[in-house]
Amino acid sequence: MPPPLTPWEFWRQTLNSPKRILAPMVDASELPWRLLSRKYGTELAYTPMMNAGIFIREPRYRREHLESCAEDRPLIAQFCANDTEIFLKAAKMAEQHCDAIDLNLGCPQSIAKKGHYGAFLQDEWDLISKMVKLIHRELSVPITCKVRVFEDIDKSIAYAKMLEESGCYALTVHGRTREQKGPLTGLASWKHIQAVKAAVNIPVIANGNIQYWSDVERCLESTGADAVMIAEGNLTNPALFANLQPLVWDMGKEYLDLVERYPCPMSYARGHLFKIFNHCLMLEECFHLRQALVDGTNLEDFKAVVVELEKHFTPYQQGLKPWTPPADHPSSRLPFPPWHCQPYVRPSPEEHKKKIQLIMADEAKRKREEEDNGQEKPEGVLSKNKLKKLAKLARNPKKQARLARQDLVMCNQCSNLPGVKDDCQAEGNSKWRTEGSNGSDE
Secondary structure (H helix, E strand, C coil), X not given: CCCCCCHHHHHHHHCCCCCEEECCCCCCCCHHHHHHHHHCCCCEEECCCEEHHHHHHCHHHHHHHHCCCCCCCCEEEEEECCCHHHHHHHHHHXXXXXXXXXXXXXXCCHHHHXXXXXXXXXXXXXXXXXXXXXXXXHCCCCEEEEEECCCCHHHHHHHHHHHHHHCEEEEEEECCCCCCCHHHCCCCCHHHHHHHHHHCCCCEEEECCCCCHHHHHHHHHHHCCCEEEECHXXXXXXXXXXXXXXXXXXXXXHHHHHXXXXXXXXXXXXXXXXXXXXXXXXXXXXXXXXXXHHHCCCHHHHHHHHHHHHHHHHHHHCCCCCCCCCCCCHHHHCCCCCCECCCCCCCCHHHHHHHHHHHHHHHHHHHHXXXXXXXXXXXCCCCHHHHHHHHHHHCCHHHHHHCCCCCCCCCCCCCCCCCCCCCCCCCCCCCCCCCCXXXXXX
């Protein structure tokens, strides 16, 4: 039987007409993070995106992804799926633990392409319509959808209308296309969101370009949307919806206290701390703390990093020591000192493409020079390629941190550097080992 409320009754009575919404984020919108975000202005939150097939098979997966508490409402459970019966079964198992079921039609990542879900379903309108209609008909809670736009505004409008007619009760519109991701992310089109909002008669949530509180207000005014959803902006500043730029160690402490009350995988906690502390950890003086986060395996390890970070930056924060950002360092362009929560701004797609072109041109030039030269380099002398890798290492704080206690010496057999693949199989040749580190639809 369909939900007894209309879409607008559901929006007002069940969800309390939210304006500030936290996005579903893989391995990042777990219960402790949702509670922290709710403390600072989030009015509606989503579970992490859950794979419907895994959800119905794995009890542990269900527990970890659907964990909630009384303070964690209203809550929407989001699934990715491409099979009507599997989606229905998963939704049935979740409906008593949430206020609505959301279908992810916006994830653009390679794993979504491989699994054939998220934004890679957006051309299969018949299948999408069947899934939405089935959940609308069979569940006691409504179904909502989160989508990306097409380049063509009219097609985006038709897509939204199809979802509305199929039974979607609220629509989140991420104003980027499926191709806008990673270094090609670029700006989201609020114009597309505005057009969709004007064309449908269900609540519309705008997603994209939200990094400061002023962006929230501008987005609502520009799009006419009923609410704003944030993802990446929230990860670097969970207090964004409260119009605050708090001290990073205060956010770290509050989050870890919540993790202690509501345990989650340590990889989630590590990921959140990396995002919150990002601007601090990019400074050479904090490379050892970056490595400590990489090596940390429990809450006590992470709490020690927070304490050390606070100890290091408090004299600057209190004005006891003058703060001068390193020349030509990203922190010199921040609006606030690096110990305040604030967004990481991606380079534009144009900048990325220009950089790639320069790299390719330089590589082609190097190859031509090597072919023209035709001479073997003297023993012990690094090739231009290895020199380039060394220069890249010098610009990469992560790799510097991993190699902080290693000498940059050449292998006496093949002249390889630490961290460069060693193909030399000679007996007695030196070997190096470096430690890896852990790495939304926004």
